[in-house]
Amino acid sequence: MAQPRWQRRAEDRPREICAAALEVFAEKGFAAARLEEIASRAGVSKGTLYLYFKDKEDLFRAVVRDTVAPNVATIRHTVEAVDLPFAQIVRALLPRFAEIAGTVPIGAMAKIVIGESRNFPELAKTYYDLVVSQAIALIAGLIEKAQAKGEVRAGDPRLFALTLVGPLLMGLLWRETLEPAGGAPIDLHQLARQHADAVLAGLLV
Amino acid sequence: MAQPRWQRRAEDRPREICAAALEVFAEKGFAAARLEEIASRAGVSKGTLYLYFKDKEDLFRAVVRDTVAPNVATIRHTVEAVDLPFAQIVRALLPRFAEIAGTVPIGAMAKIVIGESRNFPELAKTYYDLVVSQAIALIAGLIEKAQAKGEVRAGDPRLFALTLVGPLLMGLLWRETLEPAGGAPIDLHQLARQHADAVLAGLLV
Amino acid sequence: MAQPRWQRRAEDRPREICAAALEVFAEKGFAAARLEEIASRAGVSKGTLYLYFKDKEDLFRAVVRDTVAPNVATIRHTVEAVDLPFAQIVRALLPRFAEIAGTVPIGAMAKIVIGESRNFPELAKTYYDLVVSQAIALIAGLIEKAQAKGEVRAGDPRLFALTLVGPLLMGLLWRETLEPAGGAPIDLHQLARQHADAVLAGLLV
């Protein structure tokens, strides 16, 4: 009659735990996140976490791998599938990024990695390898190709990549960090459009 | 006679402790920074910290106020002193920022604020009020003036401010976060120059 | 058809589990022995242990009863079967003990009982009742009989029992405890022979 006290759901547990962990890590950072809270949000006990993850750091790694890394692949496919003029790609890419950032806690993860990189260098390394280096390579490659075609001005493609996406990333961090602290909200989509226009054609009239 | 075991140095103590705290906070983040280490770097004992600061958070606030905030004023004075065409200001401003970031741990502080904003909302608020809002207002004001003079294209000045400084800030965070994790080093000065040129005249040829 | 995933082996299970438990207890002691390891060495799952034993202590008790106690009976039969001069019995008994100790983990068990006696007084009691008191009674009885026949000098038979077997037991504990810690190996058989000769005839020339 009564509900069983718990159920066996080995299939779903890791996913659920990762989801809960992402939430808590995003809210608290790595060091301040308490495993007890992760467990309770995942609807399991503390001990259960250790059935699926060696320790806290291992859990964090899993979150990075399963939550953020896949989105880079998504964008990469979007980009590589088409062969359009550079300007068109950029005008599609930046809003697409704003959109993804709306659904996936990419900003929260970035915040964590930034905040904890010194204390847990391996985390930053994992994140760099799985996410950042991929993303930068993707964008720099795009720019290089456009330079070869004579579309884009000369210059270091990696630095141009920052010119392209830096403002959006800062907007993301703004949203995560400063809005809760009283900063005026930022419309990421508007930022994406306005920045794309400006950076392609120049700020000057 | 023998030296007294310690001396009254109530005047200098806070500054020295703040300097040590900045170092440690910058290296470890807020939560992982140990007061014992701060005390030892400041050449005092743990107990002494509590003579000058109510608690860890209070110490952090003091660091933000005394170390980072003044640099915004520095830039503001630099900018407001001159009345040059927008392009020239930008070409001077961005490298100047890169320069300041080389000597003052502005990146490290940003990292901390980003990393700990949720756990210590007051810190983010302090930082926003004393640093970010000032900086953004400065740059947005600059842009607005230039728009009024017809130098800069139409658009939300606050978003353009991100277009201008976002890449530099990201470069800063890159240096702080990803270089130690194996990311290729970034030359902030080169980034400042290249970005200034590109964003003023446009990426497209 | 396919093999069933597991088979009814209620007959053999307890023995197999005890054997595995003896191994692990002998290696780790009682507190540090993990039921998971016992289960895995016995080729069953953790839960299965609880089908046969109430808890860890109960399992330990079973190990003592089934593994060590029988060996006392073995020796008793050996001894009671014969009616030889005391010296001959001793010269046969001590090497026999050394031999048994080579095949049965009597030293390991002693180590455990010694190490855990305070935490699990019942274990020590069980061990005392089933093993030690029997063994001591056997030897003391032997001595008493020999004293009655005028073969052995006057004195408390129980203390003489220690004189007889104490060195061998210490040799056993040495082998279990100090050899792994770098102590020079001890040849139990040689010890048995040399001790028998010396203790019967006296150390002095």
Place this chain on the structure above:
Amino acid sequence: MAQPRWQRRAEDRPREICAAALEVFAEKGFAAARLEEIASRAGVSKGTLYLYFKDKEDLFRAVVRDTVAPNVATIRHTVEAVDLPFAQIVRALLPRFAEIAGTVPIGAMAKIVIGESRNFPELAKTYYDLVVSQAIALIAGLIEKAQAKGEVRAGDPRLFALTLVGPLLMGLLWRETLEPAGGAPIDLHQLARQHADAVLAGLLV
């Protein structure tokens, strides 16, 4: 007016903590000893232990070093100071050992080392180096000298050392382990005397 909540007594703390630790280790063994109990018996808080000892194992090492090792030196001095016939030395040495064992928890320490040697090999090594190897060398040396003088029969001196002290050590372990479990008490002094007589002159009439 009111008692201060605690006092600064850095000089005495380590000694007091070691004494408390010895008690608890002797009662519970290493693994089962709770630091909280050690702290409370020493009249300090858990945290204080860590001011003086790196961790639990370090505390144990200190106990061995400070409590047991010095007693070997004591006996050694007693023995080396005299040049008496072997029989006289033995008749003095064994009761002396029984006496020391009455005041110093040498038996309890032996029990711990025996019980935890596998899980903490370093402890057994420390104990072997500081205590056992010293003691054995002392006794074996004594025997060797007596053999050279023609007082003692031929044979491996190290094994004879066990013949000499093994029964006493077993008596000690008996007292620690089996008496609390219901074993009949053993009079160590009587054992020392009776064993000395028997082993020197032989059990046989």
Place this chain on the structure above:
DNA sequence: AATGAATGAGGATTCATTCAT
């Protein structure tokens, strides 16, 4: 009969904070 996922109490360790000196 057997499994192994899930539990949760228990213990070692850390460190911000207090306070006797």
Place this chain on the structure above:
DNA sequence: AATGAATGAATCCTCATTCAT
């Protein structure tokens, strides 16, 4: 004013035990 010994709450992790399957 300064110290640093002492505190104890907080948290990660382990593992004997339970119980849904």
